[in-house]
Amino acid sequence: MATVIKNLNMNFDGYQALKNINLTISDGEFVAILGPSGCGKTTLLRLLAGFLKPTDGVIKIDNSVVADSKKITSPNKRNIGMVFQSYALWPHMTVKQQVTFPMQHSIFSKYKTQKNREERTDAVLKLVNMQTMGDRYPSELSGGQKQRVAIARALANEPDLLLMDEPLSNLDAQLKIEMRREISNLHKSVGGTVLYVTHDQSEALGMADKIVVMSQGEIQQIGTPKEIFYNPVNPFVAQFVGQSNLIRGSWDGDEFTYGEGEKITDYEVNDSFKAENLYPVKADGLEIVGRDESHFRGIVKEVEFQGFQNKIILEMQDNNHLQVFACADEEVRQGEMYGVRIKKRKNVEI
Numbered sequence: 455m456a457t458v459i460k461n462l463n464m465n466f467d468g469y470q471a472l473k474n475i476n477l478t479i480s481d482g483e484f485v486a487i488l489g490p491s492g493c494g495k496t497t498l499l500r501l502l503a504g505f506l507k508p509t510d511g512v513i514k515i516d517n518s519v520v521a522d523s524k525k526i527t528s529p530n531k532r533n534i535g536m537v538f539q540s541y542a543l544w545p546h547m548t549v550k551q552q553v554t555f556p557m558q559h560s561i562f563s564k565y566k567t568q569k570n571r572e573e574r575t576d577a578v579l580k581l582v583n584m585q586t587m588g589d590r591y592p593s594e595l596s597g598g599q600k601q602r603v604a605i606a607r608a609l610a611n612e613p614d615l616l617l618m619d620e621p622l623s624n625l626d627a628q629l630k631i632e633m634r635r636e637i638s639n640l641h642k643s644v645g646g647t648v649l650y651v652t653h654d655q656s657e658a659l660g661m662a663d664k665i666v667v668m669s670q671g672e673i674q675q676i677g678t679p680k681e682i683f684y685n686p687v688n689p690f691v692a693q694f695v696g697q698s699n700l701i702r703g704s705w706d707g708d709e710f711t712y713g714e715g716e717k718i719t720d721y722e723v724n725d726s727f728k729a730e731n732l733y734p735v736k737a738d739g740l741e742i743v744g745r746d747e748s749h750f751r752g753i754v755k756e757v758e759f760q761g762f763q764n765k766i767i768l769e770m771q772d773n774n775h776l777q778v779f780a781c782a783d784e785e786v787r788q789g790e791m792y793g794v795r796i797k798k799r800k801n802v803e804i
């Protein structure tokens with residue numbers, strides 16, 4: 455049941471919200487669409503669900519065209535489950551009724567008898583750990599419980615594709631982490647294909663098989679979480695996903711020169727950084743090397759205690775700000791000048 459998106463464009467009154475999107479989602483894959491607010495994530499999801507008609511391009515699910523610029527297959531004729539940020543539960547229905555409803559009304563329902571539907575409702579409520587709350591109404595549930603019901607409802611008809619639009623953004627930090635684990639485990643146990651929209655890089659990195667990074671309506675990079683994190687293809691991905699520093703200098707082949715002639719050799723840096731004479735390095739890839747004048751140096755603007763480490767913000771001589779992690783017991787004083795060095799990149803299996 456692969457979903458294939460080809461040359462997809464979406465215009466809203468002259469504003470191009472999606473530009474030439476090409477993406478294949480394979481059967482059983484968990485794909486995260488990751489990008490900042492306004493980059494077109496929800497628009498892509500709405501096109502897949504059948505709520506919008508593309509300006510251009512084609513969407514195929516299981517080899518049949520469900521959308522092109524001329525016609526679309528309506529949402530009720532696609533076997534798609536949706537989980538929204540706002541939960542979108544029906545206030546007048548109990549938990550059990552919410553889950554049973556799509557089985558009574560969808561043309562894809564395999565659960566034709568009342569008994570079948572009751573069994574399936576019990577099974578999906580058990581999956582999301584809500585089996586004891588079947589008779590409650592949404593107003594009697596916590597945020598996390600509502601989200602579990604929304605997930606159970608979306609899974610009831612065993613959708614070909616489960617679309618999740620920032621499903622955890624209304625939950626508190628602790629619950630987010632719990633639900634993240636639950637959704638991952640659910641995907642592992644039930645299988646199925648998931649497209650998960652988020653602007654939170656840690657959700658995408660922790661849950662997805664494949665991440666699609668988007669910016670301003672365009673796909674920037676598609677890859678596994680490790681590929682995206684360790685080998686970003688351009689400065690946007692490096693900064694958005696890894697919060698990398700971008701150090702100015704000059705490239706000669708695989709050798710980068712920065713500061714006062716310090717050099718580092720790196721075979722993994724994408725040509726798009728070389729073209730701009732930038733070196734991407736995360737906060738843990740830099741080290742403070744004392745106050746030796748000959749080093750690449752800057753003034754410490756902030757020292758933030760983070761428990762295991764300190765996060766240090768330095769203002770460099772070219773006004774660029776760098777983030778550096780240092781051991782919590784390493785004394786670094788605010789307002790003073792320190793040298794910084796790029797550490798040799800560790801070999802990470804990707």
Ligand SMILES: Nc1ncnc2c1ncn2[C@@H]1O[C@H](COP(=O)(O)OP(=O)(O)OP(=O)(O)O)[C@@H](O)[C@H]1O
Pocket residue numbers: 466467469471489490491492493494495496497498653
């Ligand atoms: N119906 C519409 N009419 C006009 N412009 C729209 C419409 N829907 C979305 N847009 C615009 O398209 C762009 C992409 O919107 P979209 O909702 O897809 O972004 P997003 O990445 O999901 O953002 P967020 O994370 O804030 O939800 C935005 O600039 C938005 O204003």
